[in-house]
Amino acid sequence: MERIPTFRKGGVHPDDKKVLSNGQAIERLPMPQELLVPLSQHLGAPATPLKAKGDTVTIGEKIGEASSFISANIHAPVQGTITDIRKVTLANSVITDAFIITPDAEQPSDTWTEQPYDELSARELLDIVKEMGVVGTGGATFPTHVKLSVPKGKRVEALVVNGVECEPYLTADHRLMLEQTDLVLRGIMIAARITDPKKIIIGVENNKKDAIRKLREVIAANSYPILVTPLKVKYPQGDEKQLLKATINREIPSGKLPLDVGAVVVNVGTAFALYEAVALRKPLIDRVVTISGEAMETKRNVRAPIGAKVADLVAFAGGFSHEPEKIISGGPMMGFAFYDDQVPIIKGSSGILALDADPATQAPRTPCISCGRCVAACPMGLQPTKLYRLIENRRYEEAMKLNLMDCKECGCCSYSCPAHIPLVHGMKLGKRLGRK
Amino acid sequence: MEGPKLIVSSSPHLHAKSSTASIMWDVSIALTPAALWGVYVFGFRALAILLVSIASAVGIEWLLGRLSKETTIGDGSAFLTGLLIGMNMPADAAFAVPIIASTFAIFVVKWTFGGLGANWINPALAGRVFVFFSFTGLMNTYRMPRTLSAPDAVGSATMLTEMKLAVSELSSPQLGSAAILSDVGYPFTSFAQSVSSWFQQALGIPLSPYTVDAFFGNMAGCIGEVSAFLLIVGAIYLIVKKVITWHTPLSFIVSFSLLSWIFGGLRNGLGVFQGDFVLQLFTGGMMLGALFMATDMVTSPTTKKGMVVFGTGIGFFTFIFRFFGSLPEAVSLAIILMNIFVPTIDRYLMPKRFGEVVKTPKKEAQA
Numbered sequence: 194m195e196r197i198p199t200f201r202k203g204g205v206h207p208d209d210k211k212v213l214s215n216g217q218a219i220e221r222l223p224m225p226q227e228l229l230v231p232l233s234q235h236l237g238a239p240a241t242p243l244k245a246k247g248d249t250v251t252i253g254e255k256i257g258e259a260s261s262f263i264s265a266n267i268h269a270p271v272q273g274t275i276t277d278i279r280k281v282t283l284a285n286s287v288i289t290d291a292f293i294i295t296p297d298a299e300q301p302s303d304t305w306t307e308q309p310y311d312e313l314s315a316r317e318l319l320d321i322v323k324e325m326g327v328v329g330t331g332g333a334t335f336p337t338h339v340k341l342s343v344p345k346g347k348r349v350e351a352l353v354v355n356g357v358e359c360e361p362y363l364t365a366d367h368r369l370m371l372e373q374t375d376l377v378l379r380g381i382m383i384a385a386r387i388t389d390p391k392k393i394i395i396g397v398e399n400n401k402k403d404a405i406r407k408l409r410e411v412i413a414a415n416s417y418p419i420l421v422t423p424l425k426v427k428y429p430q431g432d433e434k435q436l437l438k439a440t441i442n443r444e445i446p447s448g449k450l451p452l453d454v455g456a457v458v459v460n461v462g463t464a465f466a467l468y469e470a471v472a473l474r475k476p477l478i479d480r481v482v483t484i485s486g487e488a489m490e491t492k493r494n495v496r497a498p499i500g501a502k503v504a505d506l507v508a509f510a511g512g513f514s515h516e517p518e519k520i521i522s523g524g525p526m527m528g529f530a531f532y533d534d535q536v537p538i539i540k541g542s543s544g545i546l547a548l549d550a551d552p553a554t555q556a557p558r559t560p561c562i563s564c565g566r567c568v569a570a571c572p573m574g575l576q577p578t579k580l581y582r583l584i585e586n587r588r589y590e591e592a593m594k595l596n597l598m599d600c601k602e603c604g605c606c607s608y609s610c611p612a613h614i615p616l617v618h619g620m621k622l623g624k625r626l627g628r629k
Numbered sequence: 630m631e632g633p634k635l636i637v638s639s640s641p642h643l644h645a646k647s648s649t650a651s652i653m654w655d656v657s658i659a660l661t662p663a664a665l666w667g668v669y670v671f672g673f674r675a676l677a678i679l680l681v682s683i684a685s686a687v688g689i690e691w692l693l694g695r696l697s698k699e700t701t702i703g704d705g706s707a708f709l710t711g712l713l714i715g716m717n718m719p720a721d722a723a724f725a726v727p728i729i730a731s732t733f734a735i736f737v738v739k740w741t742f743g744g745l746g747a748n749w750i751n752p753a754l755a756g757r758v759f760v761f762f763s764f765t766g767l768m769n770t771y772r773m774p775r776t777l778s779a780p781d782a783v784g785s786a787t788m789l790t791e792m793k794l795a796v797s798e799l800s801s802p803q804l805g806s807a808a809i810l811s812d813v814g815y816p817f818t819s820f821a822q823s824v825s826s827w828f829q830q831a832l833g834i835p836l837s838p839y840t841v842d843a844f845f846g847n848m849a850g851c852i853g854e855v856s857a858f859l860l861i862v863g864a865i866y867l868i869v870k871k872v873i874t875w876h877t878p879l880s881f882i883v884s885f886s887l888l889s890w891i892f893g894g895l896r897n898g899l900g901v902f903q904g905d906f907v908l909q910l911f912t913g914g915m916m917l918g919a920l921f922m923a924t925d926m927v928t929s930p931t932t933k934k935g936m937v938v939f940g941t942g943i944g945f946f947t948f949i950f951r952f953f954g955s956l957p958e959a960v961s962l963a964i965i966l967m968n969i970f971v972p973t974i975d976r977y978l979m980p981k982r983f984g985e986v987v988k989t990p991k992k993e994a995q996a
Contacts, residue, residue: 560746565931604641
């Protein structure tokens, strides 16, 4: 029997709810009336606008230029007219300038055809990735060209592809692995050509057995040098630190990057975007989004243009079946609750969830009984209860000494706290105030 | 948005199905079989003591809650404290004793320190120790279980007391525990006799009938502490439900067993490695203490490493007090003593930080 690894320290097992949407093939969202394309969809500096109000744009045209090394280009997702440039608030409460684009009634068909890329050097490939505005689609939206830039003298031991999708409800990456298996693998091979790793591993949680089987079939048929590693289901395995622990048994030191342990991590969705960027010269202008949650009329996986409003996606799913208590962008463990259905889908939007009132999350807070469940659940080896107490008493420096900055807000502590103390909320506050 | 009232709050938006109240009630459920056994063997009077304890603990919690305008009886912690106090009483205790113990536990130990989560000793344990040293005579009058003698026969000593007396009077030196008990004519059930001989004949393991009786709860003692078997069943329920972990109880039991086995025989004039730790494990408040008092979350460490140190320390002090101390109450005092060290343990035994250990990259990485 195959040994199925996972990471060791901490973690929780929430009900994965994948079954709601994992049988739904990816559909295309009908063209929305209006798109809101923000200039800041990525980690790092916002892009500089290249177009003005009233300009017409063609599909895939660059409309925002990366303003520094850690930044990303923005492209027009449709052919249309820029009717306005104004501030919009994203689901994560970031306020940024955005192009308001009205799509033309007639859109060009089949703009993208495969072009040869076998002759290109790693440098040329990397330039294309940068030009096409590819960023990590898992949620952190780190610019991919930065991630794939391996400094001179460093050798990549392993390219680890993140097919974990550990957040409950989300099935976008799962569907991509099933439906676009070969293209995802070709995207991975492009990342491999850029980074020249000694080995390539795809980590997939064991609740996606069909994807594991399909990947292995296509890998065998094409003799790709890629290993598929099934992983035991445990949240937050999709975090690169836990993923690297589970797949190559390396722990990224505090404050360091995967490269410091000789690894490069890319998401399955990002690999697919890499294929489109390099082979089709198609910028990252659309992505697969899971529409799910108990209060959503139907559950879908939809390919939506960047800038489509949440309202368009909800309408596509047939609206709400009943009044939701929360609408979430992303997964329920780390996603953002928001209230405005006019916020746009951005490059990092993996899901839109309409959740029921969960009595467990709304329970009143009671005193800490030092049960230690948060300590046991923390994948980073922190003591959330102690940190929370220090932060409550504004003793930020002491909290820093207890490695507060290692916290990545994965939510395991709050999830397991029987006293319903908002531990993650406290950590976020402490990190922000403690930095000053 | 056209209507729905949406909640905007910090992530995560999911929560495990557990609460402080569910933990407290789970512990109470786990204690129930052992409590019912106590009622069965010690009679109606035991039930009355349990009810008085619970009613007085909950009543005082309610009263204090009224005064400070809080409603806290719903969290189940006062019920649990009351139940534990009742289980720690002899069936023949005067009704005033559990009332005093509950008042001390809830008012002095819990509320004056700041309520649930802020006390440094387990309230029930503190209540028991308080009344024990206040009313030593009353608290040392046990009745025999109905399985050993006629109901309502009052005035027996526990196995532990008999063993301790034998040693202090030096009436039976050079003897193991079972021999001492049989020397003083301590009774055992015919069931224990047959289990004992079955072990001897079928497995070749010498097992004293006293150990069998102590394990199943056929001995004099407090209402809830006699049946080690049912307490273990309750603890397994809690471990399966992930309410408690094995770290504290197991390290307690292991450290106590090892020390008793190695050095316990010295007290009886025997050599090292002659101690009868098996009987020791099932007598007195050992199981109740290890499984339900030492595992009290508020007063035990938060890390697994800390729990192991904490449990080992309790085992050590229990051994010292039981074998070489002049007072009974070894387990209770050992737990309280280690409670004092909990903040220190939590300060120095922190969990290992992720990513601290960086393996040096292999040579080939430089290629």
